Amino acid sequence: MTRLVIENAAIATVDAAGTEFGSGHVVVADGRIVAVGDGVAPADEELGTRIDGTGCLVTPGLVNTHHHLYQWATRGLAQQATLFEWLVELYPVWAGVDEQVEHAAASAGLAWLARSGCTTAADHHYVYPANAGDLDAAVVDAAGRVGLRLHLVRGSMDRGESNGGLPPDEIVEDTDAALLATEHAIATYHDPEPAAMVRVAVGPCSPFSATERLMREAADLARRHCVRLHTHLAETVDEHEHCLAQFGRKPLDYADELGWLGADVWLAHGIHFDDAAVARLGATGTGIAHCPSSNARLGAGIAPVRALLDAGAPVGLGVDGAASNEFGGLGSELRQSLLLARLRGGPDALTAREALWLGTMGGARCLGRQVELGSIEVGKQADLAVWRLDGLGHAGIADPVAALVLGPQPPLALLLVGGTTVVADDHVTTVDDEALRTELITANLRLTAEAAHHWEEVG
Numbered sequence: 001m002t003r004l005v006i007e008n009a010a011i012a013t014v015d016a017a018g019t020e021f022g023s024g025h026v027v028v029a030d031g032r033i034v035a036v037g038d039g040v041a042p043a044d045e046e047l048g049t050r051i052d053g054t055g056c057l058v059t060p061g062l063v064n065t066h067h068h069l070y071q072w073a074t075r076g077l078a079q080q081a082t083l084f085e086w087l088v089e090l091y092p093v094w095a096g097v098d099e100q101v102e103h104a105a106a107s108a109g110l111a112w113l114a115r116s117g118c119t120t121a122a123d124h125h126y127v128y129p130a131n132a133g134d135l136d137a138a139v140v141d142a143a144g145r146v147g148l149r150l151h152l153v154r155g156s157m158d159r160g161e162s163n164g165g166l167p168p169d170e171i172v173e174d175t176d177a178a179l180l181a182t183e184h185a186i187a188t189y190h191d192p193e194p195a196a197m198v199r200v201a202v203g204p205c206s207p208f209s210a211t212e213r214l215m216r217e218a219a220d221l222a223r224r225h226c227v228r229l230h231t232h233l234a235e236t237v238d239e240h241e242h243c244l245a246q247f248g249r250k251p252l253d254y255a256d257e258l259g260w261l262g263a264d265v266w267l268a269h270g271i272h273f274d275d276a277a278v279a280r281l282g283a284t285g286t287g288i289a290h291c292p293s294s295n296a297r298l299g300a301g302i303a304p305v306r307a308l309l310d311a312g313a314p315v316g317l318g319v320d321g322a323a324s325n326e327f328g329g330l331g332s333e334l335r336q337s338l339l340l341a342r343l344r345g346g347p348d349a350l351t352a353r354e355a356l357w358l359g360t361m362g363g364a365r366c367l368g369r370q371v372e373l374g375s376i377e378v379g380k381q382a383d384l385a386v387w388r389l390d391g392l393g394h395a396g397i398a399d400p401v402a403a404l405v406l407g408p409q410p411p412l413a414l415l416l417v418g419g420t421t422v423v424a425d426d427h428v429t430t431v432d433d434e435a436l437r438t439e440l441i442t443a444n445l446r447l448t449a450e451a452a453h454h455w456e457e458v459g
């Protein structure tokens with residue numbers, strides 16, 4: 001039995017009672033948490049490796065509920081665009097995504113997420129150009145390479161321009177082919193076990209890129225296989241108007257009618273909801289992946305996080321694709337979520353501890369992992385972030401949770417996923433930074449050159 005003890009550290013467990021220890025210990029054995037408490041570990045504890053956490057705060061590993069890892073290869077484009085303008089500019093670039101690009105971008109994106117305290121990431125991939133190779137395999141392999149837990153959201157788009165949708169026809173899939181490929185991804189990769197490193201969810205992309213039939217049949221498919229459902233909803237005013245014009249309904253009413261609300265569903269963004277929609281989300285237990293930096297980058301609006309929490313809807317944090325959030329990290333979203341909530345609702349709209357809850361338990365609830373992830377409790381998976389708070393960036397802030405959330409993102413002394421080290425002394429130990437950088441630059445150059453060439457030919 002491999003055992004690891006972290007002691008002399010502040011601990012924020014994020015359990016239901018909000019238990020914290022000013023100086024406590026966590027004991028890990030065979031990938032799970034076997035003890036957590038005040039003071040040093042019991043003297044009779046059969047000890048393996050002992051880590052002195054003096055000056056550190058231990059939190060649950062952060063859970064990223066919404067990402068598009070392939071976008072790490074297309075950052076810094078369409079800098080002043082609205083969501084629809086940004087998509088129209090980027091779809092042609094994304095048409096060149098293949099398994100090499102996907103692998104490079106996903107590896108880089110996941111390594112960066114690890115550096116920001118993330119231990120579980122949901123990747124919503126919805127661009128499947130013909131002849132791109134096995135993109136799902138590329139993401140799964142990248143997650144294994146870096147060592148993070150992955151929720152592979154097998155996305156899809158089947159509603160191109162000629163059918164009233166936003167994406168060009170050449171990057172949408174045939175409806176039946178998309179459903180078949182989704183079923184194949186579940187059969188190949190979904191692991192329902194508590195310690196699962198890979199789970200699969202079903203994710204038609206958005207109301208403006210997926211047909212009604214795809215949305216309905218994808219929901220049936222997910223429920224037949226007991227996996228979760230994810231899509232983008234209520235991100236912008238443009239989308240709201242598109243739904244009214246195309247379907248005669250607001251986005252949430254449209255989703256409701258298609259069977260897309262429930263405790264097995266989490267929705268990305270959820271900004272433009274009225275009071276009735278917020279109440280409906282709470283009543284159905286539908287989760288929201290709140291992506292504060294991406295929402296700010298695209299000027300999309302501020303999600304009603306306080307109202308959603310008060311209504312009882314689970315809210316988690318998402319980085320979103322790095323093409324709309326070039327920062328790409330999750331730790332900083334704790335602060336960003338607090339700032340945006342307060343811009344909308346005043347200084348008591350979200351506390352530092354609530355922001356930490358969003359990034360941990362809230363995310364675990366969105367992904368259906370609340371029994372095994374999201375808090376530091378005996379029996380749960382040992383996904384732990386050990387933040388170093390003894391440097392200049394946090395000097396003099398007595399409350400460690402305030403230091404983490406309100407201060408700069410601290411360096412990581414350690415990041416454990418299922419008890420295995422992924423980050424030590426603020427460096428990812430599983431992959432080589434320089435190799436990732438080289439692969440990423442190659443992928444980026446290929447994608448942008450291919451796009452330029454293709455669109456020159458098309459005229």
Ligand SMILES: [Zn+2]
Nearest residue numbers: 232268320321
């Ligand atoms: Zn997104």
